[in-house]
Structures are given as C-alpha cells and as structure tokens.
Amino acid sequence: MTYLPKPKLHHPSLQRNRVGFTRRDYEGAISTLCAGCGHDSISAAIIQACWELDIEPHRVAKLSGIGCSSKTPTYFLSASHGFNTVHGRMPSVLTGANLANRELLYLGISGDGDSASIGIGQFVHAIRRGVDMVYIVENNGVYGLTKGQFSATADQGSKSKKGAVNTDAPVDMVGMALQLGASFVARSFSGDKSQLVPILKAAMSHKGASFVDVLSPCVAFNNHEGSTKSYDFIREHNHALCRMDFISGRDEITVDCPPGEVREVRQHDGSVLHLRKLPDSHDTADRVAAMNYLHACQARGEIVTGLLYVDPEAPDLHAHLETAPIAFNTLGERELCPGSATLAKINAGLR
C-alpha cells in the first residue's frame, strides 16, 4: 500500500500508440494491495497489453467480484467502464453486459476465492456458454483479505504460513475451463511478463471465452517455504510449454526464427500467434491432448504455463443465440419496437 500518488511525470522517451495514448494513460489509481503482490504485476501486464494492442480505453469493460484480485480493476484502465459485482457474481453480470453491448472488450477479473469457491457455479456457466471475454483468475491459493486461509485452488499437501497442511484436493480451474469448452486456455505467472503480456494480448484478440489462470504469489500469506504458490516454488517448477509472440493483424510479420520451429495460429481478427519451442507432442488445437498434457505435467509435479489450447474459429454466445449483430444501444426505435404486426407474428409462433 502506498500513500503517495504515482507522480504524473514520465520518462521523456515514453511513446504514444496508434490511438494516441502513452502506456501511462492506461494506468489507474495507485495500488493499495500489499507491497510485492503478484496482482500488481498482472495489472501492469494488462496495461502493457492494452497499450500495445492500441485499445481505446473507453471500449473496455472491466468487471470483478470480491477479493484482493477483484480490487485490481481500480489500478488499471481508469478510463474504462468498470463494474464491481457481488462476490462470485462477476460472470453473470459480464454475460448480461456482453449480451447488451457486444462491441466492448470484456475483462473479467477474478481470484481463486471469487471463482473457485463462492462463484464456481457462475464461472462454469459463463465458460460453458462461450461468452466473448477474457476471464483472468489471479490465483494465489489463499484468502488474502481474511489473513491467509487455504483457498479451493491450494494444492493438497501445501503448507500455510502458520504450518497447517492442506488436506483437500484442489480445484483445477485450467482443467475445468478446457473441459467446459473455453476456446482459449492458458496459464501464466505474474513474475514472468515476457510470457504473460503476449498471452493477454492473444486472449484479448480472441473471439470467444478466453480463460487465463495467472499464478500470482501472495507475498503476505503464501510466499513461504512449503507453499506451492510462492515466487520461488513457481520459478523452480515452472514448465513453460512454449514461447509465444503475438502479432496483431496490422503488424508486418518479421520473426527471424527457423520456419520449422515456429507454429503459427491465425485468429479470426487476422492476428497471428507464433508458438516457438512447442514440444512436438503437443497440439494446441487438440483439446483432449491439452487436458492430457496438463495432467501429465501435474502428475510430475510441474506447473505448466503457456498457451494450452486455442480454437481460433470458435463460435461465441452471440452466435449460439443469433442475437442482433450490433450493440443494443445503437438499435433504432424501429428495430426495438417493430410494431403490433410483428408482435402478433411472434405470439402466433408461440401458440
């Protein structure tokens, strides 16, 4: 927590992006989380990703529930729309907002408590329905706001700060997201922005339900020996699946890498994911293989990070429901009140 507002002064060489903003323009209020919190690094990665993607802040809606993670939307994108929902209800509010206005970029910011415990029912359905969003779980394995009890994602056998051992099996949110039909599934680490930023950019450019599990150490309650979500433990056990470069549709593709080593995935908006050093055994288009790989790593005690699965052509909720192609607030009176003849026709169809 810092009392001093971040000075407005910035580096003289700070660049503006194509929509005229500097990276600093994507910041929010200064964080009141504990010093060293992984969540702050995720906020910084979101800021970096939005700046690099030339996103206009007012075309973003950030929604969150309750918890340390859900406080973070205050600390980035202060010029965007925000909604802080009831605990665990972010997915429903996000779904509703997305149905009303499909033209915004939706960032669902949640934590392991908000999504894996109280909100798990909401989480599964938002993913299952294919809501076009980036669902980010800032996952630290503890309830930081209530002083460090194990959360539902804490690994069996991991130790609390006071020495208690967790006996419950963890909820595996990545596995669930894969199984529930998310069309973009990745895991990353708050302490590795060179991996996290490209993943967030790819997720933001993806149409459909993107799920990103970001391991984010809680410095106050879960960064000790015996924890499986500490900076040291994650660094030691991190199995980075691949290196990824994200190339937006506008960029000229100039990656000097032997063609054999790069696997390209082209998304619907023209953006390209360059996956490097991806093991031959892994196919990011194969959902079942991704689940297997995830569990194989888990069984070996490794934490797999990187892009696990992507379906670049997945349909989303709007496609399923055949909704209007534009935001409700841009519909005219004629479309919204099509007249009694149309109403009679609808009524007749229901008889």
Next chain:
Amino acid sequence: MQPTDIRNPQYFHKVVDCQWACPAHTQVPRYIRLIAAGRYDDAYLLNWDSNVFPGILGRTCDRPCEPACRRGRVEESNGEKPEPVAICRLKRVAADNRSDGIEKRMRERLPEHIPGAERFRIACIGAGPASLALARDLAPLGYKVTIFEADARGGGFMRTQVPRFRLPEAVIDEEVGYILDLGVELVGNRRIDSLRKLLDENFDAIFVGCGAPRGRDLRIPGRDENTDKIHVGIEWLASVYFGHVKQVGRRVIVLGGGNTAMDCCRSARRLGGDDVKVIVRSGYDEMKASAWEKEDAEHEGVEILNWLNPKSFVHENGKLAGMWFTPMREEHDANGKRKLLPTSEPDRFFECDEVLIAVGQENAFPWIERDLGLEFDEWGMPKLDKLTMQSTNPKVFFGGDAAFGPKNIIWAVEHGHQAAASIHNFLQKDDVRKRPPPLTNLVSQKMGIHEWSYDNDISPDERFVVPWAPKEKTLTNIHQEVELGFDVATAWKEAQRCLNCDVQTVFTKDICIECDACVDVCPMDCITFTANGDEADLRARLTAPAENAEQDLYVSEPVKTGRVMVKDEDVCLHCGLCAERCPTGAWDMRKFLFAESYAGRGEDYSAVPAKKKVAA
C-alpha cells in the same frame, strides 16, 4: 557489466547532479531542504562552509548546478519548458533570511587552532574570492594571513566589476567582513608590483589570487582616436563603480558576448544609453554569457546582434560616428573544428556615440620576476599542479582567474579551498598532494511503512520566476537591485521542486524476490531485471532506453534467477515508490552525505564539536 561498487563515495556523489557539478561541491539538496524547513541560518551555514559567499553567489553565481539539475531532464516532454530548480536563487533566500547572530554560529563551526600554526605567515595577493576563501580556511587554524589589495576594500572583481544592480555593496561588505573578522589582515591600497620584494618579506607561503585584471583590447583601425569614447569593458565597469563615470552616450555599442558584455550593456542602459546594442562575432547560442543574463539584458531593451565582426571605428569631424562590421558565417572543417568566415554580404555600419569593448580578459604577470624559480608556459600562464595549485616555486600557490585564466567566482572559491589545503600540508611538512577523504554517510530514511524522513512527494510545479523591481526604477538608478529575491512562500514552493537526489535508491540483491513491484510502480521506467550484457547492449534493452551516457547505470550482482537489476540513474525522481512497493526492503531510500574536507579538517573531522554540526 560489473556490479556497481556503491562503496565508492563518488558513485552516489555523481547521482547528486547539482553537487557533482558544483566546483565547491556544495550540498545543494540538503540546503534546499533546510530552506523548505525555514532553517535559513542552517542553510546559510551549510553554504558558507563550501562556497563561502552564499549571499554574493545567490545573486551572481554562474550556477553550473542548474544545467546539471535532474529536474531539467525529468521535465522533458512533460509540460511546457523543462527547467531546473532555481538553486541559485534559493541560496539567496537563505542569505536574505538569515538572522543577525549568525557570526557566532559560524565561529562555533570552525575547526580548532592547530598548535604552532601562528608561527606561519601567509601572504595573499588580491582580495578577491580565491584569496578570501583561502583565508577563511586557514585563519581559523591559527595561520597569520595577510591579504594585499590594490583597492581600499576587499572583494576584488565582485566589488569593482559586478554592477550594483546585480549585487548590492552591503552584501559584499557583510560576507567579506565575516572573513576579515576571523583575524585576517587586509592591507588595502597596496598594489604588489614585485613578487621578489614580497618573497623578501619572509612569508612562509604566498598565494596569488589577483584575478585576470587586464581587459582584452581590440586593435582595429580607428581605435586610437577619441579614446575617451572607446573603453575596455572591465575598466569602464570599475570606473562606474568608483564614480568616475556617471553617464554614457545615447547610442552605445558593446562588443563581445560574455557576461562582462551583459554587465556593460545593462550598466549603459542605466547611465543614459537608450540605444544600446551588443554586437557579437558569433551566433546567439554560442555567446559565452549565461542564458539568463542575455534574457535580462534583452528584457531591459538591449538589442543583441550576431554574426558581425568589428572591422573599424569611424570618426567624423573629430567625433566618434560609428563602427563598420563584416557579416560572418560559420563553417566546420573535416575535423569538425569550427571556423568563422566572412560572408559575401556587404559590410554593415552602425552609428554610435560610445563603444565598450568586452571581448575577453587576459592574465598578465609583469610583476612576477622570471628568475624566482616560478615557471610560465607558452601562453604566459604559471605552470601549476592542477590539484594543489602549487607553482614551480614551492612557496607560491595560485588560484582564481590568476591560475588558469578567467572562470568565475565559484571556481575561485574552490581554488582557494584547494590551495589552502596544499599550503596547510606544505607548512606542516606533509605531502602537499595529500587530501583528507570527504566525510560521507549513507543512512536509511525509512521511518514506517509509508513514512520517510524526507518529503518524497513530487511537486508538479514549473519553475517559479523571481520578482523584479519595476523597470522605471531599475533603469533610472544604477544602484537599484533588479532581482528582488523569492519571498518565503514562493521559496518553499520552489524548494518542493527539488527531487532530493541525495536520497539514494540502494538495492540489496540478497533479499530481492523478483516480484517486479519496483519495475511496475516506477513512474520513470528506471528499473529493469534482465540478463547481463555489456553497457551499450544493456542501455538499449532496458524498460526505457538509457540514452544519456553521462548518467551511470546501477547494476547489481545476479539475483536468484541469474538476471541482474539495472537502474538507469538518469531520470530517477527519488520518489521512493520502488522502496515503498518493495515487500522485502531490497530497495531502500538512504540519504547520502558527501562533505568535502578542507584544510586542517578531515583527518579528524570530529574536531568540529558534534553537537554543532547541522542536521538536515
């Protein structure tokens, strides 16, 4: 890159840009904090210790600190015009607001007598800033210092050439008085015309601080007619000071582009010149005068004309009528050396009634016999040891403009300090080149989770302007000081612009957990964790490119992941956010103290009673 050795005091000293740039290494951020705290006496004394003339320098210093000030760099692409902190004018605030009893406190801070020092007699030639600074350092130790001065009173150039509208005489009287009151003997009205005779008077050491007293003349056609209307600038300024010159012609041409030219033209404006032109051979930006002096002159209606080389004086009917000038241009040869060449444009004629020649000053030592073992170089300058200021005659030391040609007051003061240290060593039969180490200290400023014992908030204010007396008053009375100085409230606001660069960011790699919190929060993108490389490579791939090669990179030993922490010192705000966001205290804000040691101090600085030292 090799890890930075922060145990070397010069590393952090260099981060304090203002102090590093100051020839006397005045502890600038520290005295600015004292001013902000309303402790004007302490601020004055801290200045007095290093630069000896806070009131004089607070008005007339060449302020090498200000172009160096970090504030000027961090304001780049942040608002209208990047400007350094008004360091010089804040110094004046300390001087203006000091209390009457300050002399007593000065004496409390002086080092103690060295037994037996009173046996040694030291002669100083010229009572300018170099001699006075030397006397300030040596007299308290017990040495008998005698200053010989051609004029009646002490102050030298500061008194006779710097005009009163920039520097009131009372300020000189006070600050010269402080030194003479330490038991220094001033022998006024005595011009030294033979060094041999002075050596014969059996002084133990002689310090030559006579300045560069000869104004350079301009030998071009017509110079020898109407010589009462064509003057050498510094001589004319002295005549103005002594009251021999009370008025000047209506149309005045000043030749030259240095600060003396600016003093000449502004003085001329006050003595009846209403059409005053400064005509300079080179371009506006290359003029030697400080930017603010040019601005001040122009503000007072002086016209500055550039790229015109004086060709001849024209006299009509026995009267000075004007001057011819040749238009010039510059050319760079293959080696990048700049040359001035005439253009093909026709010569230009400017009418005038009086001309002031301010094209430079020269050293002249006709009074030093050439057989005293004191060697001169091919340019007629004494051969000196640059550190000790000692000449080839071991008894004779030089300082100020007499040493290396015209510089400025603050350099003269530093020469005085160095010569004093050398003379002290010389008389104590010690190695003349010996310099006691500076007093240094590095103390954490952390008082609580969000509490620092310095004000780490960054003021967004732009530089405040010093108020001026109205033009109607200043242009009609040459004794009316132009700048009025900051009032206390504005001084406080200006002081807030200081970034406290002496409060250093200190990194302890062993306890860093590489959470990136410092990288994320740094408003200036100064911090990077990355694979090590050579300097040029590292500079190119930091969070923000480190293009200012004059500023160091602070590189740690490898942290756990094998990467190194690299901090570009260039535009760090010293706001302490990195340390505040650091969960383990791997970053800490520590106040760095660097105090030069002067003659007789340093070996045992504690000779100054601890309770009498200034804390800030």
